[in-house]
Amino acid sequence: xxxxxxxPESTPTLSDDERAVLEGERGPAPQLAxxxxxxxxxxxxxxxxxxVASAHxxxxxxxxxxGVEFAERLVALGGKVGVPTTLNVGALDLLNPRRVRxxxxxxxxxxxxxxxxxxxxxxxxxxxxxxxAGHRPERGQDVAWGESNAVVFANSVLGARTNRYGDxxxxxxxxxxxxPRTGLHLEENRRATVVVDTGAVNPALKExxxxxxxxxxxxxxxxxxxxAVVTGLPGTATEDQLKAMGAASASSGAVGLFHVExxxxxxxxxxxxxxxxxxxxxxxxxxxxxxxxxxxxxxTGTAQLDAVALGxxxxxxxxxxxLEALLPREPFRIPFYVCTGRAEYQRLETSGRLGRFExxxxxxxxxxxxxxxxxxxxxxxxxxTNSGKFAHYTPATTGYDVVYGSLEDCxxxxxxxxxxxxxxxxx
Amino acid sequence: xxxxxxxxKGRLLVLERPLxxxxxxxxxxxxxxxxxxxxxxxxLGGRILVMERAIGSSSSSAIMLELLRNDVAPAAIxxxxxxxxxxxxxxxxxxxxxASIPLIDVGRDGFKRIRDGSGGRGHVRAGAREALLRVAMx
Numbered sequence: 001x002x003x004x005x006x007x008p009e010s011t012p013t014l015s016d017d018e019r020a021v022l023e024g025e026r027g028p029a030p031q032l033a034x035x036x037x038x039x040x041x042x043x044x045x046x047x048x049x050x051x052v053a054s055a056h057x058x059x060x061x062x063x064x065x066x067g068v069e070f071a072e073r074l075v076a077l078g079g080k081v082g083v084p085t086t087l088n089v090g091a092l093d094l095l096n097p098r099r100v101r102x103x104x105x106x107x108x109x110x111x112x113x114x115x116x117x118x119x120x121x122x123x124x125x126x127x128x129x130x131x132x133a134g135h136r137p138e139r140g141q142d143v144a145w146g147e148s149n150a151v152v153f154a155n156s157v158l159g160a161r162t163n164r165y166g167d168x169x170x171x172x173x174x175x176x177x178x179x180p181r182t183g184l185h186l187e188e189n190r191r192a193t194v195v196v197d198t199g200a201v202n203p204a205l206k207e208x209x210x211x212x213x214x215x216x217x218x219x220x221x222x223x224x225x226x227x228a229v230v231t232g233l234p235g236t237a238t239e240d241q242l243k244a245m246g247a248a249s250a251s252s253g254a255v256g257l258f259h260v261e262x263x264x265x266x267x268x269x270x271x272x273x274x275x276x277x278x279x280x281x282x283x284x285x286x287x288x289x290x291x292x293x294x295x296x297x298x299x300t301g302t303a304q305l306d307a308v309a310l311g312x313x314x315x316x317x318x319x320x321x322x323l324e325a326l327l328p329r330e331p332f333r334i335p336f337y338v339c340t341g342r343a344e345y346q347r348l349e350t351s352g353r354l355g356r357f358e359x360x361x362x363x364x365x366x367x368x369x370x371x372x373x374x375x376x377x378x379x380x381x382x383x384x385t386n387s388g389k390f391a392h393y394t395p396a397t398t399g400y401d402v403v404y405g406s407l408e409d410c411x412x413x414x415x416x417x418x419x420x421x422x423x424x425x426x427x
Numbered sequence: 428x429x430x431x432x433x434x435x436k437g438r439l440l441v442l443e444r445p446l447x448x449x450x451x452x453x454x455x456x457x458x459x460x461x462x463x464x465x466x467x468x469x470x471l472g473g474r475i476l477v478m479e480r481a482i483g484s485s486s487s488s489a490i491m492l493e494l495l496r497n498d499v500a501p502a503a504i505x506x507x508x509x510x511x512x513x514x515x516x517x518x519x520x521x522x523x524x525x526a527s528i529p530l531i532d533v534g535r536d537g538f539k540r541i542r543d544g545s546g547g548r549g550h551v552r553a554g555a556r557e558a559l560l561r562v563a564m565x
Contacts, residue, residue: 036515036518036522040514040518043431043509043514044511059489063454063489063490063493064455064489064490065496066492066493066496066519066523066525067489067492067493069496069523070492073522073523146485148485164485165485166484166486166487166488166515167485167486167488167515168488168489168492168518168519169485169511169515254482396450
């Protein structure tokens with residue numbers, strides 16, 4: 001069998017400035033970065049490049065020595081990012097080096113990778129929630145962000161414009177200051193084509209945090225890359241609820257953008273979100289279906305529990321306040337991890353609240369998280385979380401089984417060491 | 428159509444389901460490492476990897492780079508739809524002077540024809556404008 005396929009060669013039109021970078025007039029690092037951006041633009045069929053206002057880098061997490069070599073090559077070539085750039089998590093907790101159980105070559109290379117990205121001029125934020133650490137692009141601004149939850153938040157909640165830029169492409173865009181003008185940078189691709197009507201869901205459930213990761217998981221698995229507009233959510237839906245929903249949707253599917261009618265910036269009403277056109281599909285997830293998705297977020301029905309982990313995406317100031325109000329008088333009986341960015345950690349420290357969490361047995365993980373670095377107890381086997389994203393990735397990355405519950409469920413369960421969940425709203 | 432130019436020969440490995448390289452392929456051995464994937468344990472090294480589409484994390488480009496660095500990458504990748512993540516790993520590998528491989532997009536129908544064929548050895552040749560896939564029964 002033979003198959004021959006052909007395509008007309010498409011080359012993006014470059015400005016004089018972009019051509020100068022490509023020809024090396026601004027130095028070898030921007031040239032290398034621009035070469036990759038232009039080659040990717042050609043592969044993606046982009047007709048031109050778009051200037052980006054900022055970048056968020058996911059590529060600083062260690063996956064192997066090639067990634068370190070690439071970052072160090074850019075440093076050796078004198079690379080400096082051309083736009084404000086924040087860093088996602090690394091594979092180490094730099095504030096508390098003993099937190100992560102890695103040693104030898106892996107540890108050294110993970111450290112070198114983190115340092116190389118700092119040397120490129122990126123801000124050492126080390127968080128997957130940069131939007132809650134002072135990096136908030138404006139509505140309509142083109143940016144180049146990596147990390148799936150940050151991408152969906154930037155697009156959906158802030159109304160900024162980014163595609164899902166992963167390892168290598170994120171730093172190349174930051175060094176070149178450009179991205180291929182394609183995908184979600186283009187107005188016409190941001191229009192919702194699917195309506196998700198939550199009218200059949202118990203209104204009391206929609207007020208609760210525990211609902212949002214479940215809706216997000218359903219959304220990702222159902223709409224995948226299509227842009228949905230969700231209707232029927234309360235106007236009081238919080239930023240943290242949308243953050244949890246987006247993170248879950250980008251774990252179960254390739255969601256880069258969703259709209260929430262009456263809540264998110266590009267969806268003041270349904271017609272606007274749809275761009276004045278009829279939707280290709282209207283979906284109405286029912287109570288039974290969402291209950292099934294919620295159940296599937298857990299991989300075990302056991303009551304025995306070894307650890308609790310919160311903070312994927314990284315815990316915010318408001319989330320720490322919610323947790324603080326629930327802290328028990330007696331310390332937790334099992335390890336209780338909360339992952340957060342160093343900015344939030346330092347805020348707790350300066351405000352004198354850190355002690356309250358520590359007294360309750362809360363172990364705060366900064367700069368990294370429990371699914372990308374060996375942190376969970378080596379001998380445990382069941383983890384409980386309120387995060388849809390942790391629930392999705394924990395089994396494959398840690399070997400733990402996982403139980404999904406609300407923040408209150410997690411606190412109650414950690415106090416007794418046995419899984420307790422409030423089933424009321426799901427029936 | 429060509430996604431990335433080059434030439435590669437090897438035994439076909441047709442994936443029955445899409446695969447995320449991150450979390451789904453061991454960067455050191457080049458074997459499918461997701462126990463839920465039907466081709467769990469299969470080595471990708473030296474094969475003509477045929478897959479409907481790549482899915483999952485954008486860190487898959489980093490795994491692609493490691494496969495090339497560790498000399499356990501497929502000889503070529505034949506996709507049912509163009510993927511921007513895997514090819515990025517190949518572009519970075521070229522910048523670092525590692526080996527390179529071709530990627531071609533044969534479309535969904537092309538993928539089905541190969542999937543339903545009888546396997547054997549494949550030969551991929553991709554230029555700037557044209558891509559050729561030749562499959563010979565072994």
